[in-house]
Amino acid sequence: MWCWRWMISCVCINLWVSAGITIIKTSNAAEVVNLGVNWGGMASHQMLPSTVVQMIKDNGIKKVKLFESDSWTVSSLAGTGLEVMVAIPNDKLSRFSGKFDHAKDWVKNNVSKHMYDGGVNIKYVAVGNEPFLKSYNGSFMKTTFPALQNIQKALDEAGLGDKIKATIPLNADVYESANDKPSGGKFRDDIKDLMHQIVKFLHDNKAPFVVNIYPFLSLYQNQNFPFDFAFFDGGGKSINDNGVQYTNVFDANYDTLVYALKKAGVPDLKIIVGEVGWPTDGDKNATPDLAKKFYNGFLKRMANKKGTPLRPGHLDVYLFSLIDEDQKSIAPGDFERHWGIFRYDGQPKFPIDLTGQGHEKYLVGAKGVEYLTKQWCVFNKEKSNEMNTVPDDMNYACSLGDCTALGYGSSCNNLDVYGNISYAFNMYFQMQDQDVQACDFHGTAKLTTENASTGSCLFPVQIVNAGERMEFMTLTSTVLLSLIVLAFL
Numbered sequence: 001m002w003c004w005r006w007m008i009s010c011v012c013i014n015l016w017v018s019a020g021i022t023i024i025k026t027s028n029a030a031e032v033v034n035l036g037v038n039w040g041g042m043a044s045h046q047m048l049p050s051t052v053v054q055m056i057k058d059n060g061i062k063k064v065k066l067f068e069s070d071s072w073t074v075s076s077l078a079g080t081g082l083e084v085m086v087a088i089p090n091d092k093l094s095r096f097s098g099k100f101d102h103a104k105d106w107v108k109n110n111v112s113k114h115m116y117d118g119g120v121n122i123k124y125v126a127v128g129n130e131p132f133l134k135s136y137n138g139s140f141m142k143t144t145f146p147a148l149q150n151i152q153k154a155l156d157e158a159g160l161g162d163k164i165k166a167t168i169p170l171n172a173d174v175y176e177s178a179n180d181k182p183s184g185g186k187f188r189d190d191i192k193d194l195m196h197q198i199v200k201f202l203h204d205n206k207a208p209f210v211v212n213i214y215p216f217l218s219l220y221q222n223q224n225f226p227f228d229f230a231f232f233d234g235g236g237k238s239i240n241d242n243g244v245q246y247t248n249v250f251d252a253n254y255d256t257l258v259y260a261l262k263k264a265g266v267p268d269l270k271i272i273v274g275e276v277g278w279p280t281d282g283d284k285n286a287t288p289d290l291a292k293k294f295y296n297g298f299l300k301r302m303a304n305k306k307g308t309p310l311r312p313g314h315l316d317v318y319l320f321s322l323i324d325e326d327q328k329s330i331a332p333g334d335f336e337r338h339w340g341i342f343r344y345d346g347q348p349k350f351p352i353d354l355t356g357q358g359h360e361k362y363l364v365g366a367k368g369v370e371y372l373t374k375q376w377c378v379f380n381k382e383k384s385n386e387m388n389t390v391p392d393d394m395n396y397a398c399s400l401g402d403c404t405a406l407g408y409g410s411s412c413n414n415l416d417v418y419g420n421i422s423y424a425f426n427m428y429f430q431m432q433d434q435d436v437q438a439c440d441f442h443g444t445a446k447l448t449t450e451n452a453s454t455g456s457c458l459f460p461v462q463i464v465n466a467g468e469r470m471e472f473m474t475l476t477s478t479v480l481l482s483l484i485v486l487a488f489l
């Protein structure tokens, strides 16, 4: 009997959730500039996809770029009208470069499946992600273009080729300038021939060139980079390129690509900025204030449809990114886990006005997010004369939990030595879903219900991981269903 009740309450929850979604109005949708966001899934604790989709809609954002084609995530976008870019990760490229049948299967199972009336508005398939990044040492050089061709051909054969285009999101490091000005723009020598073939293919198929542009990285990677040139407020360095003035690195970088495309024989190829944004922690220039400055300047130009000197008008862009992801590799830097315009729990971090008017207002946060218990794991100061195991324990905690807020210039860099230890212990404890055994550390740790946050340094309480919960629910309903079936036999 209890099985039935369980099933019914599950159905009720679903009905209740969909009713909720239709009632909530989309605020400000009319005035928000036409924008996309990147929605990555590398967080240890995920919100429900439906929660994230609602948050995207509540803020008037119209386009979503994904890094995979996870069926649960993509399905959650059905019926929303949001324009979607699904993706194939780099490590899958070799699968599709070799066998056309694999590409056909993939399109059938990951794209066609969603293309029913009222389904998902898929517009692009991203084949790989920045596959020609210099740090990949050419690993994806042979597979990327054949995979692109096979996926587009499979889309064409499925009758979707007119509506859905395959493309490759590329890092701006695929091109460079011969004279440090946009007019010197050309594709990188080691991939020049390949890039010329790719852009011709994109052009023939009416597909866009997708490029990721990061003014933050220009500043991060070069101590002498002129600070103001990373933003849009002018006042700093400017570049004079044959009479055209460039006052910010974004425009200069974008137009370097325009020149490179011209030299490759496709001057009118459509460009989409696949990623642009500013992180809020993990470096001295990664702060909420500077992120706010960057986005305000950027969005104001978007609202005015200013474009760049060579491509005036509306620019197609996807902000990077929607939510912080605590499982991302920090090889590029500690800031990698802090690109979100929302925190890990879908709460806004700083004022950002998506209408481009520069008003001091916050985004609409995620609704109905469930948190774990309000408790923290901290260093027990009574054990301050038994600290010989602490350094190793701290390293271990930080290797699994995210300690990137502790570094130089980051939000928790001012903690004392005990604060540092507590931070590491808590991040590990929260990562382990507050398992009491994860708050021991050779007896030097203790639980507390007193908020351990200080000043700008947030000691987070994790959210209930929707990923795990859904797996659990699916598993439980499968088991229950089998039991019911058995009972009837």
Ligand SMILES: *[C@@H]1O[C@H](CO)[C@@H](O)[C@H](O)[C@H]1NC(C)=O
Pocket (backbone or CB within 6 Å): 069, 070, 071, 102, 105, 106, 107, 109, 110
């Ligand atoms: C995408 O398609 C492949 C078949 O080609 C399938 O094995 C896979 O499960 C699909 N991926 C997702 C995330 O649904």
Ligand SMILES: *[C@@H]1O[C@H](CO)[C@@H](O)[C@H](O)[C@H]1NC(C)=O
Pocket (backbone or CB within 6 Å): 135, 136, 137, 139
């Ligand atoms: C690329 O080469 C460098 C240096 O040889 C190496 O450290 C790195 O791991 C390589 N990266 C990949 C993705 O193979």
Ligand SMILES: *[C@@H]1O[C@H](CO)[C@@H](O)[C@H](O)[C@H]1NC(C)=O
Pocket (backbone or CB within 6 Å): 406, 407, 408, 413, 415, 416, 417, 420
């Ligand atoms: C806390 O940890 C950070 C990062 O490891 C370090 O830079 C800082 O010096 C530490 N503070 C103290 C007081 O040990």
Ligand SMILES: *[C@@H]1O[C@H](CO)[C@@H](O)[C@H](O)[C@H]1NC(C)=O
Pocket (backbone or CB within 6 Å): 374, 451, 452, 453, 454, 455, 458, 461
């Ligand atoms: C703990 O305090 C910080 C402010 O210091 C606050 O932002 C945060 O919401 C508090 N956490 C909880 C779970 O109440």
